[in-house]
Amino acid sequence: MSIEIKMPALSPTMEEGTLAKWLVKEGDTVKAGDLMAEIETDKATMEFEAVDEGVIAKIVVAEGTDGVKVGTVIAVLAGEGEDAGSVSAPKAESPKAEAPKAEAAPAPVAAPAPAPAAAPKADGDRIKASPLARRIAAEKGVDLSGVRGSGPNGRIVKADVADAKPGAAPAPKAAEAPAATAASAPAAAPALVWYDESIPHEVEKLSNIRKTIARRLTEAKQTIPHIYLTVDIQLDALLKLRGQLNKSLEARGVKLSVNDMLIKALAVALTQVPKCNVTFAGDQLVKYSRADISVAVSTPTGLITPIIRDAANIGLASISTQMKALADRAKEGKLQPHEYQGGTASISNMGMFGIKQFDAVINPPQAMILAVGAGEKRPYIVDDALGVATVMSATGSFDHRAVDGADGAELMKVFKALVESPMGLLA
Incomplete structure (x- = not known):
């Protein structure tokens, strides 16, 4: 008996998608686990695997077709002993x-x-x-x-x-x-x-991903009252510690980035100032007991935010290893839904582009995002004397419905202290 292959739901919120590309053609034999197609959802382009064995008798939906509803028959598989040529496409009822x-x-x-x-x-x-x-x-x-x-x-x-x-x-x-x-x-x-x-x-x-980015950012700016708080942070101590740690981690093939350490610092700061680790939900306020940090990653199809879960309670080496793997999969369009859905706060680092300071748009339903600028040599007061230091500007964007200005300021103060005295990140 022939088997109908239907448009899968590749994420909990997916209702339709684009059949971006067929990886098989009519007459090909497939078995469970073989890659059949690339499907573009509202979040990412994902590969669809076969769950049954047989011969592709008919491809019903052509590649490049938009708006294919979940559950729509997209191909027909000839069963064991069945002549693929005799299998007809399902009735277009x-x-x-x-x-x-x-x-x-x-x-x-x-x-x-x-x-x-x-x-x-x-x-x-x-x-x-x-x-x-x-x-x-x-x-x-x-x-x-x-x-x-x-x-x-x-x-x-x-x-x-x-x-x-x-x-x-x-x-x-x-x-x-x-x-x-x-x-x-x-x-x-x-x-x-x-x-x-x-x-x-x-x-x-526009790709489905770009449409989703446009919709969510519009929603964020139209519905969330943003408040922006900026601090200047001296990076010299953190850069020195990073060099020492990388030397000791070299044998393990781990190389910490400044961003890895800032992810850890934000997560620790959120656990110390839990009033900022929240979500506004109408007449309720959701308070998280764990800091899951969404990290903005630029990909060829748009921005996506893979998540480092429980970042406050895992080591820097683990954060670095996870972040590298997640960023690589994000750029290849191979992230799984659980790797980018959720998160309690976000961090966006544009320092590598030489951006000094910027205000990031909150990633709903989260209540804050940290925008990180470039570390640069600046005149700075060190030990009550004017000197030169490596200084970075960081701006927190907060949902003012959920986070008071004083609580946001407290978070930025704790984050600054952690970065300037980074030994606390190893505790």
Whole structure:
């Protein structure tokens, strides 16, 4: 018996994803554990493994298809002793089943609200196209009725409209003119010019990850009242200790970075000032008894924050080893959901780019993020005398609904003391 392979839920919050790439083709034999596809979720691009053994009889959803709902059949596997050539794709009942319902929908014609839903049926026939293809077509002025679909069951996908030339839509029938005009109004919205089209340019589709970053940062700035607190910290003692530790850890193949030590310092500071290790939850305040630090890592597809769990209670060597492995997997798009979901506070270090100081956006639902600038030689008061020291500026962004300014200031004071007297990080 043939086996239907369905779009998996690769994270607890995943409802749909993009089938980025097939790693197998029709006729290939797979066994449990073989990599079948790369699927882009709202968090990362992840590899999907086979759980059954058999021959790929039919690939139902083409690679590059956006908005594939969890549970949708994406391929069919021929079972043992079954002729792969005789296996047919599953009946496309979902789209066809929706069509009759949609046909009945226009009954309340007088109501203006349902008009947008009738847009795909202006000709009487439902045009099968992905949401992305429809959006691109609307932006470019492409008439979908004249586009030949290359997707499953003739569905129009992104590739079909990407290079299509703009063309006038067929004139609506007289009786349908008002409805078609009303239906076309919402579709025209994306065509608004938000940039100077006369400048040579190219338009790049946003990945699911970039869409999520945009949504979450917008949410953070619109809904979280940020308060920013900055301190200057002398790094010389920490740099000296780092050199000594790296010399002793060389035989173990461990090399501590300044960021590893700052992760530890933030975690210890949060345990000492637990009023900042919280989450605002409407009419409740969640107080964490463990400091899990989310660390901002830049990847080719966008920013992601793998987590060092219980960072206050593990050694610097362990933090360094974990961070290197997590950063490598993040840049390869191979992080597992449990490695980046959660965290009680975040740290973002842009010192390696020479950035002196910046204000980071809080990563909801967390209540604080620490922005770390570059360590640089500056005039500084050392032992009541003007001297030169290596100084770093660090700024804490706090959710003022959950953290009072005095508590945020206390956290920054403790963090500064830990970095300037770093032997406390070894205790």
